[in-house]
Amino acid sequence: MAQTPSAPAASDSLYLEPTLLDSGRVSLAQAEPAVALGALDGRYRPAVAALVDHLSEAALNRNRVHVEVEWFIHLCENSVLPGLPTLSPEQASGLRQIVLDFDSAAIAELAQIEAVTVHDVKAVEYFIGRRLADLGLDDLKPLVHFACTSEDINNLAYAVGIRDAVLDVWVPAARALVEQISGMARESSEVPMLSRTHGQPATPTTLGKELAVFAHRLNRQIQRVQTTQFLGKINGATGTYAAHSVAAPDADWQQISRQFVESLGLTWNPLTTQIESHDWQAELYADVARFNRILHNLCTDVWSYISIGFFRQVPVAGATGSSTMPHKVNPIRFENAEANLEISCSLLDTLGATLVTSRWQRDLTDSSSQRNIGTAFGHSLLAISNVAKGLERLDVADDVMAADLEANWEVLGEAIQTVMRAEAIAGTPGMDDPYERLKELTRGHRVDSTRMQEFVADLGLSPAAHQRLSQLSPATYTGGAASLVSHLD
Structure with a gap:
C-alpha cells in the first residue's frame, strides 16, 4: 500500500517541492483533497482499506x-x-x-x-x-x-503489524476465496469436461475436479502462511544486551527480553545483530507469492475457459464490455487480478531477497524496503477481491462442454488401448500392438461415435471388456474425477 510519509524537515533533500507545470495547467499535486499517486490509495482503495490499520x-x-x-x-x-x-x-x-x-x-x-x-x-x-x-x-x-536501539522498536512494530494484517485481513480474504472455489467445485463435480494437455484434446475430467485442484493447492499455501513464526527481538545496538548489562547487571536481560517479545504475541529470536534478521519475513513472502502464482494460474485457466465458451459471463446491468464492440463482455476481473498478482509477486520476491541481507551488524536497506510491505499485500488482496467478483459472474455452460466432448471421440483411444493391454495379459488373442493400432485410428483423424464403436466391435474383446467399452463415451470417460472433489471436505 502507498504510505503516508511523516512531514520532512525543510532541509531533507529527499523530499522535493512539487515543480510548477507549464503555463495554463494546474498542478494536481496541489489539489485538495490530496490526489493519490498510487492506484491502491486511489481507485482501488475500497478493496484494500482494511490493510491501512496494519501496514x-x-x-x-x-x-x-x-x-x-x-x-x-x-x-x-x-x-x-x-x-x-x-x-x-x-x-x-x-x-x-x-x-x-x-x-x-x-x-x-x-x-x-x-x-x-x-x-x-x-x-x-x-x-x-x-x-x-x-x-x-x-x-x-x-x-x-x-536501552533500545531504533530497530528494537521497529522490528517488533513491523512484526505486530504484519502479523495482524496477514491473520486478520489477508488470510480471511484468501480463505473466503478458496471456499468460494471449493463451493463451485462441489456444484460442478459431475459436469464432464474435455481436458486439454499441451492445448490438445485429452482424457476427459470434470469441471469440479479441475476447480478442486486449485482449491487444494491454494489451501496448502494458506496453511503454510498461518503457521508463520513472527519473530522479534529487543537486545540493543548489536544484539548483545551491552547497555542493558551495564545499567542493570543483576537483571536477567535475556529472560526479560524473551518474556516481553512473547507478551506481544511474537516468537523470540535469541540471536541477532542490531536487526532482527527478517528471515521469517522472507519465508512468509515466499508462501504468499506462491499463493499468488497459483491464483494467477487459476485466472489464466478460467480466462481460457471463458474464451472457448465453457463459462458464460453474466453481464452487469448497465456495464460496458467494450467501448466500441457492444456484444463483448470482457473477463476484466481475471485480467486485473493477473496484473495485480504479478506486481505483488515482484514486490514480495524483492522483499524476500533484500531483507535477508544486512552488511555486518546493520545497514538501512531494510528500512526503505519494508515500507513497501503494505503495497505488496495490497496488490494481492486486490487480486483476491477481483477473482471473487469474477467468479460470482460466471455460469457453467455444460451444453458447450458436452458438444466439445461429443466432437472428440478419439480421446477414448487411451481407454481402448489400455483395455487391450489388460486383455492381452489375461490371454485374449488378437490384442497385439494396441497403442499402434489406436494411433493409426485416431492420430490426425476425427473419429465419431459410429467409427469408434465399429472399431471396438471388431477387436475380439472378451464379452465383459466389450460391454464396458461399447457403453463408454467421452462424457462418461471421467474415471473418479467426481469423487476426487470429496478431498476438499
Whole structure:
C-alpha cells in the first residue's frame, strides 16, 4: 500500500517541492483533497482499506507507540532498575490509552515532532514523553526507549503489524476465496469436461475436479502462511544486551527480553545483530507469492475457459464490455487480478531477497524496503477481491462442454488401448500392438461415435471388456474425477 510519509524537515533533500507545470495547467499535486499517486490509495482503495490499520505509515507509528508503552510497563513490572516504582492500575491503563487514542491528531503531532528530530522512532519517544506528566510519571521519561536501539522498536512494530494484517485481513480474504472455489467445485463435480494437455484434446475430467485442484493447492499455501513464526527481538545496538548489562547487571536481560517479545504475541529470536534478521519475513513472502502464482494460474485457466465458451459471463446491468464492440463482455476481473498478482509477486520476491541481507551488524536497506510491505499485500488482496467478483459472474455452460466432448471421440483411444493391454495379459488373442493400432485410428483423424464403436466391435474383446467399452463415451470417460472433489471436505 502507498504510505503516508511523516512531514520532512525543510532541509531533507529527499523530499522535493512539487515543480510548477507549464503555463495554463494546474498542478494536481496541489489539489485538495490530496490526489493519490498510487492506484491502491486511489481507485482501488475500497478493496484494500482494511490493510491501512496494519501496514500504513500511521499504523507503523501506532505500533511503535504500542511497543514503547509495553516496554515501559514491562520494565516497571519486573523492577529491573533500582528505584523503579510499581505502576498503579490507572497509570498502566493510562499508558495503554495512548495507543488506543492514536488518531489523526496524533499522526499530525508525530509528524511535527519528526520534522524537528528528523528521526521517526525518536519522535515516538518524545510523543510518549509529552503524556507522562498527566499520568504522574514525568520523572520516568528516561525509561521511555530505555536501552533500545531504533530497530528494537521497529522490528517488533513491523512484526505486530504484519502479523495482524496477514491473520486478520489477508488470510480471511484468501480463505473466503478458496471456499468460494471449493463451493463451485462441489456444484460442478459431475459436469464432464474435455481436458486439454499441451492445448490438445485429452482424457476427459470434470469441471469440479479441475476447480478442486486449485482449491487444494491454494489451501496448502494458506496453511503454510498461518503457521508463520513472527519473530522479534529487543537486545540493543548489536544484539548483545551491552547497555542493558551495564545499567542493570543483576537483571536477567535475556529472560526479560524473551518474556516481553512473547507478551506481544511474537516468537523470540535469541540471536541477532542490531536487526532482527527478517528471515521469517522472507519465508512468509515466499508462501504468499506462491499463493499468488497459483491464483494467477487459476485466472489464466478460467480466462481460457471463458474464451472457448465453457463459462458464460453474466453481464452487469448497465456495464460496458467494450467501448466500441457492444456484444463483448470482457473477463476484466481475471485480467486485473493477473496484473495485480504479478506486481505483488515482484514486490514480495524483492522483499524476500533484500531483507535477508544486512552488511555486518546493520545497514538501512531494510528500512526503505519494508515500507513497501503494505503495497505488496495490497496488490494481492486486490487480486483476491477481483477473482471473487469474477467468479460470482460466471455460469457453467455444460451444453458447450458436452458438444466439445461429443466432437472428440478419439480421446477414448487411451481407454481402448489400455483395455487391450489388460486383455492381452489375461490371454485374449488378437490384442497385439494396441497403442499402434489406436494411433493409426485416431492420430490426425476425427473419429465419431459410429467409427469408434465399429472399431471396438471388431477387436475380439472378451464379452465383459466389450460391454464396458461399447457403453463408454467421452462424457462418461471421467474415471473418479467426481469423487476426487470429496478431498476438499
